[in-house]
Amino acid sequence: MSRYPTLQSNGYVLDRTIGTGGFGKVKLATHTLTGEKVAIKIMDKNKLGKDLPRVKLEISALKSLSHPNICKLYQVIETESHCYVIMEYCSGGELFDHIVEKSRLSEMESRMFFRQIISAVSYLHENGYAHRDLKPENVLLDKDQNLKLIDFGLCAKPQGGMESLLLTSCGSPTYAAPELIQGVKYHGSEVDIWSMGVILYALLCGCLPFESDNIDELFRKILKGKYVEPSWLSSGSKRLLRRMLCVDPIKRIQISELINDPWVKLGFGCPPMITSKNMNHIKDTECLEVMSQYFSIDMDTLWSQISKWRYDSNCAIYLLLINQKKSGCSVSLNKKELPKVADFAIKRPTALHTPGQENRRIVGRAVRRKLDEVTPTVPAKIKRNSNPDTPQQSTSAQNSPAGKILDSIEKRLGLNRVRKALTPRRRACTSTLKKPELLDIKKDLCNISTTVCKDPEKVMNQLENALVTKNIICSRKGFVLRGKLKCDMADKEKLKLSFELEICLVPSMNKNNGSVVAIKRKRLKGDSWMYKKICEEILNFTGKCDTIQE
Numbered sequence: 001m002s003r004y005p006t007l008q009s010n011g012y013v014l015d016r017t018i019g020t021g022g023f024g025k026v027k028l029a030t031h032t033l034t035g036e037k038v039a040i041k042i043m044d045k046n047k048l049g050k051d052l053p054r055v056k057l058e059i060s061a062l063k064s065l066s067h068p069n070i071c072k073l074y075q076v077i078e079t080e081s082h083c084y085v086i087m088e089y090c091s092g093g094e095l096f097d098h099i100v101e102k103s104r105l106s107e108m109e110s111r112m113f114f115r116q117i118i119s120a121v122s123y124l125h126e127n128g129y130a131h132r133d134l135k136p137e138n139v140l141l142d143k144d145q146n147l148k149l150i151d152f153g154l155c156a157k158p159q160g161g162m163e164s165l166l167l168t169s170c171g172s173p174t175y176a177a178p179e180l181i182q183g184v185k186y187h188g189s190e191v192d193i194w195s196m197g198v199i200l201y202a203l204l205c206g207c208l209p210f211e212s213d214n215i216d217e218l219f220r221k222i223l224k225g226k227y228v229e230p231s232w233l234s235s236g237s238k239r240l241l242r243r244m245l246c247v248d249p250i251k252r253i254q255i256s257e258l259i260n261d262p263w264v265k266l267g268f269g270c271p272p273m274i275t276s277k278n279m280n281h282i283k284d285t286e287c288l289e290v291m292s293q294y295f296s297i298d299m300d301t302l303w304s305q306i307s308k309w310r311y312d313s314n315c316a317i318y319l320l321l322i323n324q325k326k327s328g329c330s331v332s333l334n335k336k337e338l339p340k341v342a343d344f345a346i347k348r349p350t351a352l353h354t355p356g357q358e359n360r361r362i363v364g365r366a367v368r369r370k371l372d373e374v375t376p377t378v379p380a381k382i383k384r385n386s387n388p389d390t391p392q393q394s395t396s397a398q399n400s401p402a403g404k405i406l407d408s409i410e411k412r413l414g415l416n417r418v419r420k421a422l423t424p425r426r427r428a429c430t431s432t433l434k435k436p437e438l439l440d441i442k443k444d445l446c447n448i449s450t451t452v453c454k455d456p457e458k459v460m461n462q463l464e465n466a467l468v469t470k471n472i473i474c475s476r477k478g479f480v481l482r483g484k485l486k487c488d489m490a491d492k493e494k495l496k497l498s499f500e501l502e503i504c505l506v507p508s509m510n511k512n513n514g515s516v517v518a519i520k521r522k523r524l525k526g527d528s529w530m531y532k533k534i535c536e537e538i539l540n541f542t543g544k545c546d547t548i549q550e
Helices: 006-007 047-065 095-102 107-126 178-182 188-205 215-224 235-244 253-261 285-295 300-307 313-326 341-347 355-372 393-399 401-414 413-424 428-432 456-469 527-545
Strands: 012-020 025-031 037-044 072-078 080-086 139-141 147-149 446-450 471-476 480-486 495-507 515-526
Touching: 006 012, 006 025, 006 080, 025 313, 037 047, 047 072, 047 080, 047 215, 072 107, 072 313, 095 139, 107 147, 107 253, 139 393, 139 413, 178 188, 178 215, 188 235, 188 253, 285 300, 285 313, 285 456, 413 495, 456 471, 456 480, 456 495, 456 515, 480 527, 515 527
Parallel strands: none
Antiparallel strands: 012 025, 025 037, 037 080, 072 080, 139 147, 446 515, 471 480, 480 495, 495 515
């Protein structure tokens, strides 16, 4: 039985976990009718608590926004216990990981990405929204290296328009504007411009303009607005950064000026694409015709249902067909649809009676009665789970004192979320692997560093030594190393960073050379820039041993 039958009944086949956060986890899935890949954010309402209004605000924003550089919403499924948000899948990963991979980007590549960010943010402001949490971790890349803005949980839509003042201090400290730190009223558009300035600096320099392990020191640096200008920055880059990272919000550059800045237009000859039109409202007759023939419904009737934009099943199919068309594929729906959960009960054939079948039933009941005599009675609340979307838990683990202690420790440290972020299935089997996993060269190989060493075990040992040298707690399973960095003694129960390094094999460009040993990096939880710094230090350490080749 599927772990999430609601998703299966709506035509989605779940794959691996591709992300995790405070609200829930994100899984890769396939839409069976169209064959398109999607990302599904799965959230348990009972665990959201006070964050539930934030989730509803994010969904409301996504329903009203549609732009090429904003991650597209396809469908929202809500049950009594869960909320499922089906969105566009971006296979290129986070922009942050792209920065980590290249250390810093060239000015032209930075400009190309930044123009797309300007286009998306300008569209947001035109439609009355301020994002308030702009950072490279909230910008994804699709297969064509196009940027997609995500995470609208902290967005705001002032009732009086963008000129209205806001008061809530939110966002990430390293990207926060001075007025947010001071706790005064501010304009949403102005704090977004500041965050965009920090992103541009990160793209060009490979680090943040304001950094400190001490939060008070970090805030002092932001309030002063002083940062290092590397020698490789062009005069145009320096000038634009100064106008964006201006402490006085009144003197800070506005989005209308930013669009027409000479540095932004350099090499393109025109400003970024700016539009306030909702892309979803376009009527595509080819996609409607395919749906009309498949479901035997009149095209006009079908469009009247879809154009209400309820983000239901029909809306998802229509938007995914448009996505098919944009990618150059033929627009079609799969004839063989997977049966829904309810269909199994109707279509399952009745089992034939065979000799000895009744005897097996009698023996089975006798065994269960015997087990009931020696097993403590479990309360009905624990024994039964009426919610079909909540996985059943082992009652023995809940009743065991050791199980309770372990569970409380995991929750306190956040390890329960870290464990689930790796993969839906346990990875214990990796310890029995005799050689690393061979990656498919046709797939996107992001966050990979190749080595010149041909011995995977040697590379693993050097990485393990590098972690120990940096005082990072590490554990090994097969060819996977998981590193954890805790906070200082005053806050020792919290994890500051958790990441994973996996030794794998990549096919060599020269077929005669076989496979190349590589290191695959993955941040699981915690501070992004600390993760970047540690990765660089670890790779430099192993590079001294003539192992790593960037």
